[in-house]
Amino acid sequence: MDILVTLNENYMPQLRVMLASLAINCPGERADIWLLHRAISPEGVRSLNEFCLARGMRLHEVRANEDLFSGAPSTKQYPPEMYFRLLAGQLLPQSLERVLYLDPDILIINSLKPLWETGLRGSMFGACAHTGKTELANSVSYVRLGSEKYYNSGVLLMDLALMRREIAPEELFRYAEEHRRELILPDQDMLNAMFSGRILDLPDIIWNYDARNYSTYFLRTSGEADTDWVMRNTAILHFCGRAKPWKSMYRHRFGVLYKHYMRIAER
Amino acid sequence: MDILVTLNENYMPQLRVMLASLAINCPGERADIWLLHRAISPEGVRSLNEFCLARGMRLHEVRANEDLFSGAPSTKQYPPEMYFRLLAGQLLPQSLERVLYLDPDILIINSLKPLWETGLRGSMFGACAHTGKTELANSVSYVRLGSEKYYNSGVLLMDLALMRREIAPEELFRYAEEHRRELILPDQDMLNAMFSGRILDLPDIIWNYDARNYSTYFLRTSGEADTDWVMRNTAILHFCGRAKPWKSMYRHRFGVLYKHYMRIAER
Numbered sequence: 001m002d003i004l005v006t007l008n009e010n011y012m013p014q015l016r017v018m019l020a021s022l023a024i025n026c027p028g029e030r031a032d033i034w035l036l037h038r039a040i041s042p043e044g045v046r047s048l049n050e051f052c053l054a055r056g057m058r059l060h061e062v063r064a065n066e067d068l069f070s071g072a073p074s075t076k077q078y079p080p081e082m083y084f085r086l087l088a089g090q091l092l093p094q095s096l097e098r099v100l101y102l103d104p105d106i107l108i109i110n111s112l113k114p115l116w117e118t119g120l121r122g123s124m125f126g127a128c129a130h131t132g133k134t135e136l137a138n139s140v141s142y143v144r145l146g147s148e149k150y151y152n153s154g155v156l157l158m159d160l161a162l163m164r165r166e167i168a169p170e171e172l173f174r175y176a177e178e179h180r181r182e183l184i185l186p187d188q189d190m191l192n193a194m195f196s197g198r199i200l201d202l203p204d205i206i207w208n209y210d211a212r213n214y215s216t217y218f219l220r221t222s223g224e225a226d227t228d229w230v231m232r233n234t235a236i237l238h239f240c241g242r243a244k245p246w247k248s249m250y251r252h253r254f255g256v257l258y259k260h261y262m263r264i265a266e267r
Numbered sequence: 268m269d270i271l272v273t274l275n276e277n278y279m280p281q282l283r284v285m286l287a288s289l290a291i292n293c294p295g296e297r298a299d300i301w302l303l304h305r306a307i308s309p310e311g312v313r314s315l316n317e318f319c320l321a322r323g324m325r326l327h328e329v330r331a332n333e334d335l336f337s338g339a340p341s342t343k344q345y346p347p348e349m350y351f352r353l354l355a356g357q358l359l360p361q362s363l364e365r366v367l368y369l370d371p372d373i374l375i376i377n378s379l380k381p382l383w384e385t386g387l388r389g390s391m392f393g394a395c396a397h398t399g400k401t402e403l404a405n406s407v408s409y410v411r412l413g414s415e416k417y418y419n420s421g422v423l424l425m426d427l428a429l430m431r432r433e434i435a436p437e438e439l440f441r442y443a444e445e446h447r448r449e450l451i452l453p454d455q456d457m458l459n460a461m462f463s464g465r466i467l468d469l470p471d472i473i474w475n476y477d478a479r480n481y482s483t484y485f486l487r488t489s490g491e492a493d494t495d496w497v498m499r500n501t502a503i504l505h506f507c508g509r510a511k512p513w514k515s516m517y518r519h520r521f522g523v524l525y526k527h528y529m530r531i532a533e534r
Contacts, residue, residue, distance in 0.1 A: 024291060027534060109527060228515050231526040248495050257523055259498040260376060267294060 001029050001116045004092070004101040004158070006036045006084040009044055013265075014104040014246065016051055017258070020265035021108040023055035025235075029113060031057040034099060036084050036091055038064045064091055072173045073180065082187040083172055085153060086195075089163030097161045103154035103238065107258055110235040115207055118157060120200050124166065125191070126157030128204035130213075130240075131220065151199055153188040154238050155208040166198075209234045211254045212241055227253070268296050268383045271359070271368040271425070273303045273351040276311055280532075281371040281513065283318055284525070287532035288375040290322035292502075296380060298324040301366060303351050303358055305331045318532075331358055339440045340447065349454040352420060353439055353462075356430030364428045370421035370505065374525055377502040382474055385424060387467050391433065392458070393424035395471035397480075397507075398487065418466055420455040421505050422475040433465075476501045478521045479508055494520070 003022070005015060022031060033052055035045065045061050052059040068090060069080040084091065085101055092099065100116060118126055129149040175194060176186065183189045191199075204210065205217055205225060217225045225233075237254055239245050245258035270289070272282055289298060300319055302312065312328050319326040335357060336347040351358065352368055359366065367383060387393055396416040442461060443453065450456045458466075471477065472484055472492060484492045492500075504521055506512050512525035 024531070110530065226515065227523055228526055231523065231530055248493065253523060256494055256498065256520060257527055259495055260524055263377065263498055264291070 001026070001112060002032045002034060002096060002099045004034045004036060004085075004088060004099045005104060006081060006101075007040075007104050008037070008081065009040050011104040012040070012044055012048065013262075015048070016265040017246075017261050018102065018104050018106055018108065019052065019057065020055065021261045022112070023057060024264070025108045026111050026113065029111070029116075033057055033059045034062060034092060034096075035059060036062045036064060036088070038066070038080060062092060068169060071170055073177045078176060078180070078186055082176075082190075083169070085156060085187055086163075086167055086172055086190065087169055088158055089160045089167060090169065092160060094164075097159070099158050099160055101153075101156040101158060102236075103240075105239045105244065106154065107237045107239070107254070107261055108235060109231065109237055109257070110233070112235055115157060115202070115235065118200075118202070120157065120159050120162075122162075123200035124159050124162045124195060124198040125151075126200045126202050127151040127153065127191075128155060128202045128208035130204050130208065130210045131216070149196065149201065150192055151188075151196065152204070152208055152210075152238070152240070153185075153191050154240060155236055156191075157200075157202075206234055207236050209237050210241075211237045211239045211245070212243065212252055214253050268293070268379060269299045269301060269363060269366045271301045271303060271352075271355060271366045272371060273348060273368075274307075274371050275304070275348065276307050278371045279307070279311055279315065280529075282315070283532040284513075284528050285369065285371050285373055285375065286319065286324065287322065288528050289379070290324060291531070292375045293378050293380065296378070296383075300324055300326045301329060301359060301363075302326060303329045303331060303355065305333070305347060329359060335436060338437055340444045342447075345443060345447070345453055349443075349457075350436070350439055352423060352454055353430075353434055353457065354436055355425055356427045356434060357436065359427060361431075364426070366425050366427055368420075368423040368425060369503075370507075372506045372511065373421065374504045374506070374521070374528055375502060376498065376504060376524070377500070379502055382424060382469070382502065385467075385469070387424065387426050389429075390467035391426050391429045391462060391465040392418075393467045393469050394418040394420065394458075395422060395469045395475035397471050397475065397477045398483070416463065416468065417459055418455075418463065418468075419471070419475055419477075419505070419507070420452075420458050421507060422503055423458075424467075424469075473501055474503050475505050476503060477508075478504045478506045478512070479510065479519055481520050 007015060049059045064084060068087065072080060072083065074080065088099060120126055129151050172190065175190060239258065243250055245255040246262060274282060316326045331351065335354065336350065339347060339350065341347065355366060385393055396418050439457065442457060506525065510517055512522040513529060
């Protein structure tokens with residue numbers, strides 16, 4: 001399994017928690033972690049490398065080639081990092097044909113193998129739209145961006161070979177320039193506005209479970225998706241939104257699990 | 268670390284969950300598991316042995332010598348198993364000098380090493396009295412049994428050498444015979460009635476946290492023992508009482524963690 005992460009140094013503690021949960025819950029899977037970044041310190045990378053080795057994972061550092069972004073509109077709101085996901089084809093080694101991008105604010109609680117082995121059947125991405133409470137916000141977004149569904153970009157299975165052929169950096173930069181007033185979450189919005197037709201729709205309840213929305217999943221499945229079901233079937237819990245489980249006042253159901261993995265990641 | 272478990276076949280699934288949590292949360296500790304029993308099938312033992320080996324632990328089967336119990340009053344309410352803990356000195360190999368007994372309905376969430384290394388300073392046992400909601404029941408019990416505190420027998424650090432010297436099987440049997448009307452939980456009651464003066468008192472919030480009593484621990488510590496604190500400091504969550512986290516309607520806070528480990532134990 002090749003896992004892609006792109007983040008800045010502030011999210012290194014969360015990345016460790018995510019990787020610790022990956023190591024425990026995908027036993028027997030070889031995991032290669034691709035760290036694509038611009039500004040993480042050599043000490044930060046070295047320490048993460050040790051962390052990965054101790055858990056049987058291999059870390060590969062890829063420092064983004066700044067030249068690629070010379071044509072990008074760059075402001076504080078639009079840092080080069082916002083293009084890392086969509087330009088992963090160009091930024092990662094040519095030999096890689098597929099990668100699974102994961103946000104750092106997630107917990108892996110069951111095997112990722114079935115996701116990793118999902119055939120994309122000509123789509124460039126596999127992704128999930130969050131159902132539930134966020135649907136109103138999603139409707140606004142798909143009217144706003146003209147896409148049919150609003151996909152969350154926190155879990156993205158990528159066909160890198162297709163992306164290399166079909167995504168042109170200058171088109172991304174042009175889009176960003178032309179829509180700079182409308183983009184709220186620039187990278188996620190661009191994924192939806194420019195590529196929603198190239199996304200294979202995957203079930204969020206399995207691969208990108210919005211950890212705030214237990215009751216909605218529960219009701220939508222007529223009570224099937226209770227805690228037992230989630231612990232047995234869901235593979236990725238995504239702690240999206242403003243309330244974060246690494247803070248002390250987090251009140252949602254899966255906080256206790258996150259905090260336990262924080263402790264495991266410290267060892 | 269030498270861990271003692273005594274159970275019947277019905278509790279094998281819970282034992283696996285407990286051992287899976289032990290393997291993850293005491294990394295780098297060699298664990299020898301002593302399974303003391305009377306009636307577990309050879310197939311059950313073989314399968315548990317594989318489970319342990321896959322997690323880096325060694326299983327040792329000890330079939331209880333029935334002769335030892337020939338003088339015991341035996342009824343349905345008083346099966347020979349009730350003496351296994353108190354007679355562990357006689358039942359386990361002479362070469363073992365110390366063992367940590369653990370109930371199967373617990374989850375290990377932090378290292379047991381500090382408990383394992385606790386000096387008993389002449390006490391025969393290290394044990395915890397449950398504080399909190401159960402205190403009323405405890406007061407009744409210590410009036411009933413004449414002991415000062417009512418210790419829970421689910422986590423017991425044992426000095427086997429002392430136990431061999433000081434616990435006489437026939438005295439246990441005589442006590443059971445004479446008090447057969449009063450004993451509610453015969454083994455736990457006998458531990459308290461006969462040996463409370465020989466127990467080193469350990470903090471339950473660390474080593475035998477009653478998983479039903481989050482609010483009481485929280486209030487008693489003036490809010491210090493919140494979820495973060497428990498995940499960081501508590502080593503043993505004990506799911507005692509009638510509500511069990513492996514059942515679907517369990518409503519307490521740590522159920523989600525238990526259910527996650529149930530899944531880990533199945534792999």
